Amino acid sequence: MRGLSVARPNPCWRSPVSVDAAPSLRRALRIVGVGIRRQPRWFAFAVAGSTVYGVMTVMTAWAIGKVTREQVQPAVEAGHATSAQLWTTFAWVAGVVLLNVVGVVIRRVAAGYTMFNVAAHYRREVTRQYLRLPLSWHHRHPSGQLLSNANADVEATWNVFAPLPMAIGVVVMLVAGIVQMVLVDPVMAVIGLTVFPLLFLANMVFQRAMSPRIARAQQLRAEVSEVAHESFEAALVVKAMGREEQEAERFEEVTRRLQAANVEVGRTRGTFDPVIEAIPTLGTLAVLAVGTYQVSRGALEPAAVVQVAYLISVLAFPVRALGWVLGEMPRTVVGWDRVDAVLKARGALEFGETSLPADDAAHAALTGVDYSYDVVDEQGDESPFQAIHDVTIDLPAGATVALVGPTGSGKTTLTNLSLRLVDPDGGAVRIDDVDLREVRRGGIPEVASLVPQQTFMFDDSVRGNITLGGDFSDDEVWGALATAQATGFVTELGDSLGTHVGERGASLSGGQRQRIALARAIIRAPRLLVLDDATSAVDPAVEQAILAGLRKATSGTTVLVVAYRMSTITLADEIVYVEGGRVLDHGSHDELLARCEGYARLVTAYAREAAERAAVEADEEGVTV
Numbered sequence: 001m002r003g004l005s006v007a008r009p010n011p012c013w014r015s016p017v018s019v020d021a022a023p024s025l026r027r028a029l030r031i032v033g034v035g036i037r038r039q040p041r042w043f044a045f046a047v048a049g050s051t052v053y054g055v056m057t058v059m060t061a062w063a064i065g066k067v068t069r070e071q072v073q074p075a076v077e078a079g080h081a082t083s084a085q086l087w088t089t090f091a092w093v094a095g096v097v098l099l100n101v102v103g104v105v106i107r108r109v110a111a112g113y114t115m116f117n118v119a120a121h122y123r124r125e126v127t128r129q130y131l132r133l134p135l136s137w138h139h140r141h142p143s144g145q146l147l148s149n150a151n152a153d154v155e156a157t158w159n160v161f162a163p164l165p166m167a168i169g170v171v172v173m174l175v176a177g178i179v180q181m182v183l184v185d186p187v188m189a190v191i192g193l194t195v196f197p198l199l200f201l202a203n204m205v206f207q208r209a210m211s212p213r214i215a216r217a218q219q220l221r222a223e224v225s226e227v228a229h230e231s232f233e234a235a236l237v238v239k240a241m242g243r244e245e246q247e248a249e250r251f252e253e254v255t256r257r258l259q260a261a262n263v264e265v266g267r268t269r270g271t272f273d274p275v276i277e278a279i280p281t282l283g284t285l286a287v288l289a290v291g292t293y294q295v296s297r298g299a300l301e302p303a304a305v306v307q308v309a310y311l312i313s314v315l316a317f318p319v320r321a322l323g324w325v326l327g328e329m330p331r332t333v334v335g336w337d338r339v340d341a342v343l344k345a346r347g348a349l350e351f352g353e354t355s356l357p358a359d360d361a362a363h364a365a366l367t368g369v370d371y372s373y374d375v376v377d378e379q380g381d382e383s384p385f386q387a388i389h390d391v392t393i394d395l396p397a398g399a400t401v402a403l404v405g406p407t408g409s410g411k412t413t414l415t416n417l418s419l420r421l422v423d424p425d426g427g428a429v430r431i432d433d434v435d436l437r438e439v440r441r442g443g444i445p446e447v448a449s450l451v452p453q454q455t456f457m458f459d460d461s462v463r464g465n466i467t468l469g470g471d472f473s474d475d476e477v478w479g480a481l482a483t484a485q486a487t488g489f490v491t492e493l494g495d496s497l498g499t500h501v502g503e504r505g506a507s508l509s510g511g512q513r514q515r516i517a518l519a520r521a522i523i524r525a526p527r528l529l530v531l532d533d534a535t536s537a538v539d540p541a542v543e544q545a546i547l548a549g550l551r552k553a554t555s556g557t558t559v560l561v562v563a564y565r566m567s568t569i570t571l572a573d574e575i576v577y578v579e580g581g582r583v584l585d586h587g588s589h590d591e592l593l594a595r596c597e598g599y600a601r602l603v604t605a606y607a608r609e610a611a612e613r614a615a616v617e618a619d620e621e622g623v624t625v
């Protein structure tokens with residue numbers, strides 16, 4: 001496989017979204033509509049709560065006006081307040097405020113449910129889609145980007161549901177508020193009618209300035225997460241190669257760009273905030289000035305001034321919710337574009353209906369298979385690279401076939417094709433004469449297992465890593481461990497089968513991890529077992545014992561093994577020699593040695609290396625004696 005790259009993030013990782021284009025409001029609203037259709041009931045509750053809140057906020061001003069007129073003013077004129085007047089005042093204000101609070105609670109709880117339920121749905125959808133998409137898609141999408149899609153991008157898309165119900169309530173509130181102002185005093189209503197459009201306009205300008213800045217920050221956040229993930233993954237390589245400084249610089253550069261983008265967002269907010277805060281305050285002052293003049297002329301009663309001034313100040317804050325919604329819209333569009341790109345990704349494997357037979361060794365065959373990878377050049381342009389050319393390999397039932405070839409010759413690609421981890425571009429892969437594309441979903445893993453070049457351990461017990469949740473007894477687990485030559489070290493682990501192996505099996509050696517991965521495949525008694533350099537980290541003696549044990553324990557299994565050692569090669573019934581993605585020859589070891597130059601050169605090098613290693617080991621033993 002290609003080596004781990006510590007180069008700059010591949011341009012193809014970047015989202016196709018242009019960060020500078022202000023995403024259109026209509027698109028954002030369409031995306032919001034998609035979310036509402038997912039959770040219509042909770043959203044309706046949130047809007048109902050918000051409407052109650054909106055009406056009750058306006059009613060608070062009306063209640064204050066009424067109380068001022070009917071209770072406070074008479075009390076002021078009389079020079080004292082009766083307890084009945086105080087209780088009536090309290091009852092009116094408390095009643096309206098209580099209903100307001102009920103509205104707020106319903107709105108908040110229901111908005112939370114809407115937002116979290118929609119986000120959870122899309123998180124699940126994205127994850128499901130990842131699992132559906134073939135390996136070829138995963139080859140082109142780094143895991144940092146996938147993490148960002150399933151997490152930050154989903155959140156960015158649906159965060160809009162936090163302020164949206166409130167904004168809808170604000171519209172109701174504004175209509176009710178303006179009607180009330182007109183009814184109280186048309187002159188002061190004109191001030192109100194100036195303040196709110198002004199406020200809205202200021203918010204629009206604010207959001208327009210913010211949109212591209214927020215979109216850019218969101219995109220850079222995803223990039224930081226991609227680079228961070230790759231840096232952590234590559235920690236060993238980075239340290240071993242002494243590239244800490246360069247890696248730190250690469251990370252610093254992208255975080256600096258994010259920092260600058262966030263500062264820019266803050267600066268824009270800082271410029272607009274005082275203006276937006278000042279507008280309603282100036283409006284209230286204007287109402288008080290005009291109102292006082294009207295009262296002094298006897299054209300208006302003080303209660304009306306109190307009511308309108310209160311109304312303007314009480315409406316000023318919620319009106320900003322409209323701005324919050326507009327502020328979230330660019331993030332919604334950017335987040336959704338990234339999430340949608342995953343959901344719409346094509347190339348998910350199609351499955352047929354056929355079941356493969358459950359017993360006896362499988363007869364597998366690759367016939368005229370071609371396969372190309374999409375490779376990306378420095379400019380970010382994709383082009384196909386044909387890794388496999390017209391390959392035909394027959395794996396007779398019960399046979400052990402060794403795949404031998406120099407580095408990069410296509411061995412791993414062929415193992416992936418033989419289990420339908422990717423589909424061939426041309427030709428066909430069959431098990432028992434059934435084209436793998438016709439096999440039902442889940443049908444291939446039931447009969448075939450792969451032990452890949454890089455073993456993966458879950459942060460679970462030894463037992464959990466072998467059964468992977470399957471229904472196997474401890475005896476079966478021990479049986480598989482015995483064939484994988486792993487009984488000894490597992491017995492010595494603190495809690496034997498129950499020992500937790502740590503993240504990615506950090507508490508185990510490479511050879512121990514490989515043997516557990518082997519046991520994981522063996523316990524499933526596969527009819528076809530594919531080993532891709534699966535014993536490279538165990539010493540040759542143990543490898544010999546494993547392969548001999550495998551032959552004995554898996555007589556009902558056909559084995560395809562990518563072989564790098566003479567011991568493995570000589571155990572095979574047939575050897576297939578590949579070079580440059582083509583099968584150059586196949587036959588027994590002696591036949592190939594006699595007639596295939598490339599094979600002879602390669603195995604001679606393997607044999608020389610084995611002899612040198614044996615000599616070194618003998619020397620070391622001599623020294624210790």
Ligand SMILES: Nc1ncnc2c1ncn2[C@@H]1O[C@H](COP(=O)(O)OP(=O)(O)OP(=O)(O)O)[C@@H](O)[C@H]1O
Nearest residue numbers: 001002139373375387406407408409410411412413
């Ligand atoms: N994800 C990928 N994207 C693009 N090209 C790839 C990818 N994986 C492999 N290749 C290319 O395909 C060719 C075959 O790779 P493959 O991993 O199958 O070789 P291999 O024989 O298994 O190598 P090795 O012995 O080093 O494991 C190589 O030229 C490799 O560079």
